[in-house]
Amino acid sequence: MAQYELPQNFFFGAAMSGPQTEGGWNTGGKLENLWDTWSNEDISSFYNRVGSYVGNDFMHHYKEDLALLKDLGLDSYRTSIQWSRLIDQDGNINPEGAAWYHELFRASREAGLEVFVNLYHFDMPTYLFRRGGWQNREVCEAYANYAAKAFEEFGQEIRYWFTFNEPIVEPEQRYWHGVWYPRHHNFQEACEVQYNISIAHALAVSRYRELYRAGKIREDARIGMICNFSPSYTKDDPSEADLEALRMNDGLTNRWWLDLVTRGKLPADVIKTLVDDLGIVLPQRPYDEAVLAGGVVDWIGCNYYQPSRVQAPSKTHDEWGNPLFAEPYIWPERVMNESRGWEIYPKGIYDFGMKCKNEYPELEWFVSENGIGIEREYLNKDPETQQVMDDYRIDFVRDHLTWVARAIADGARCVGYHYWGLIDNWSWANAFKNRYGFVEVDLMENYERRPKKSATWLKQVAETHVVA
Template sequence: MAQQTYRLPDDFFFGAAMSGPQTEGHWRSGDKLENLWDTWSNLRIEDFHNRIGSYGGNDFTNRRHEDLVSLKSLGLDSVRTSIQWSRLLDQDGNINPAGEQYYHDLFADAREVGIEIFVNLYHFDMPTYLFRRGGWENREVVEAYAHYASKAFRTFGKEVHYWFTFNEPIVEPEQRYTSGYWYPFIKDYARACAVQYNISLAHALAVREYRAAKEEGYLHDSSRIGLINCFTPPYTHKNPSKADLEAVRMTDGVSNRWWLDLVTKGELPQDVIDALNSRGIELPTRPEDKYILADGKVDWLGCNYYHPERVQAPASDTDENGIPKFADPYVWPEAEMNTSRGWEIYPKGLYDLACKFRNEYPDLEWFVSENGMGVEREDLKKDKNGVIQDDYRIDFVRRHLEWLARAIQEGAKCRGYHYWAVIDNWSWNHAFKNRYGFVEVDLEDNYRRRPKKSAAWLKKVATTHMVE
């Protein structure tokens, strides 16, 4: 694509994406319960980069006002974060007063600064006591989540306009239950599918609670409910076989269409369910579930986009752990890679997703809820004044915004863009290994914030809506 200037719509919003468990720290303060990240950190701290566990955050709790002012100064008008289930409720499912006050204070501070807060209810941070009761495999935990959602809507409904049930609901089934990369390191695809199915039910029940709370006057009339998922457009060979195309279909079905159908149609894609059944995977369905899933339709969608997925026909039906394989990776010889993260950089993938949404889900409004570039050892990229020279991040975001502007010009209903993460934050068991921010967090100087070179570029784009 030739270099040129693109303009995003005047009402297009720019913001920052982050989460409670990755920023708040203070994992034991304010009567907060232990969540799975705390448990894993306590059990096996050696699994975390540089032994920085869940206690880390990025000192947001202590620097909340400073950070919100900083984000506003960069021209951003909104921030998405999450309420931590383990901070808001006690073990009996009642409101924890200290946790309630924590979020009242956060929302009040954001209003004072002039930042619109988008609130997500779940970001991989299940309270450990509920996981020990079966987690997402247990219908009682699904119902406990709906109860938590109801409490949040009714407690903060007049302070928050934009709500989301889940961030990346595809991730826990993969990371905890399929690959076994996250605690408790399970490798069982049938259990993974049960978890994905039950999270879908939990989402729909939470939307049902949202609609009820709004009807009862607990929420703003202008409030909206959504879901946030990471979408990976699948690609294969230039001259694909039927088996290659089947790999694309199933990859798209499990990772993308599953959630798109849920939030637009209130159902799950039957062809995917049939394919799972053909492999002996039976979802834990009940007769009433179709009525629950029907409530899963949302007002809009958050789209996290980092990289595409290159696939081809699988060489075998299962992997070494007996996990069914619907596709094998395909190494595209022209791929541009972020070697720090091991992810392909493919800005056109965002355009292709936008076209998919426009063509297959034409009534769906959405926004880019995450997009970002994580780079290792950015401390080595400082100039003589100590400023990180991250031209690669400017290039990454610029190219994605160019393709997004093209999609909007062609009818895509994309309303805004949130970058992950404008201020460096803790990133699960990678901790601070890969930095994403436009603003550095210096762990050796008491979490001090320092703008990187890219911060000035971001401000110009956010305030002018011109991408050049």
């Protein structure tokens, strides 16, 4: 088997989020967020009726979990501050919430782990959602206030900040495809939300720059955004209609954010199609060009799970009257993760790296999420040790890291890798259906942590930087 070596300054870590791990959903002054609201209103929407309440009980296991990360050879991890825990309903710091994050960051330093802090992971406070959520420009301002409060509170502790995780997901899941609460199917609303999230990001970055210049943030700090980039592909012999589907799919999901964080503007061809051709009304205000110009970041995270394969749609609108830009193209050679229904295509991370090299050459990035979720992993346990034998996870990560190494060798500015869900965590409406971790969480035994077979392999790679 061929071996690939990653640079010695390449960092290895883990990714998680506040709402999926912390627990304590209504303690310490925390306000209700959308996941709590959905759990309270319709617990049957969640796999095995496991709602947002406990996560993986990180607030009670954080010292153990940090020790686990360090023992596996990792040097960093990303989590998120919960807006609903840090800020009260008047827009001020909640002292109990701030104390929890100060303690977490202190314990992380003591464990020798760098913390990457993301400010928003799909967990809007419910009272702001009821004022219109991301459709309301005032909520964008409230987010910028929250971001500024976080920067000031933790500015001397945290070096790496991120405004949003996967900003395309809420427009799609909540407002267009109707998968998440409030389950709307309205493309006009989705576009309003996507536009205003872009504004909120830019406002937060501008506040960061102001506070940085004022000395409120450490001198070596950096700010970025974390996006789920799915390289877009179509048929080998595409028609003009297939290429048009590719343009809009890539434009809405990839180029929109890449242009925003590198150029401070949104892709003109996509805006033209939305506004001139489809009649979408974006909530634009005078001087928004100047606002968006403030959204340029220092680097980004790339969440990569699967490619996006599209072809020309067979009809112009869906059953709710929304425009259709593309429909899925089933690649004859695809390999699937049947548990998740996602294609496994490790070369996609290489192709993303080459896209950045060629189209955004100054942009530094890291793999901020990558992982494989498998249903009913307990069936794969060794009968004697009861350890999960997850060779498929080793294969998945090895294949992706191999393509990362090849991308770096070919000029990609990729500087690190964070695995998603190093410790099994709650995953939205899927709850604990698909397990991602190198470390098992036993829900029947007080959330006990147990390393899987893959953990030994990960430790060796993280410590040697050799992918084998």
